[in-house]
Amino acid sequence: MAYQVIKMYGDFEPWWFLDDWQEDITAIKEFQVYEDALAYYQEEWQSLQEQFPKVNSKSNLMSAFWRTDDQRWCEECGENLQQYHSLLMLGNWQELPEDLQDLDFEHRNAEGIHPSCSIKQHNTLS
DSSP states (O other), rough: OOOOEEEEEEEEEEEGGTGGGGEEEEEEEESSSHHHHHHHHHHHHHHHHOOEEEEETTTTTEEEHHHHHHHHTTTTTEEEEOOOOEEEEEEEEEEEOOGGOOOOGGGESOOOOOOOOOOOOOOOOO
């Protein structure tokens, strides 16, 4: 199995997997060994936590970091959309199975803002 550690920047937290979620990818690093991917994820997670005051991080190794003043205006839906710096780890581009998830990364000091942008459609990984 190949493991991807992915950085994203966009309107939604990474676990939503909207139809165009891959358009928000800013960086991908791929690993063949789970422990190497996890170590890299941990380094990136720590760096993002130091940069951004708000965090919502899940045991499935998907995390969102943000500042409340980092928003963009959406013309299509007529509202400000919170912008998230996201980090996620996938296996073969799929959510990791439960036995590879890590409770040490489950951390939350805020809830993200979930706007009802009418142009985005919810999807799941396939």
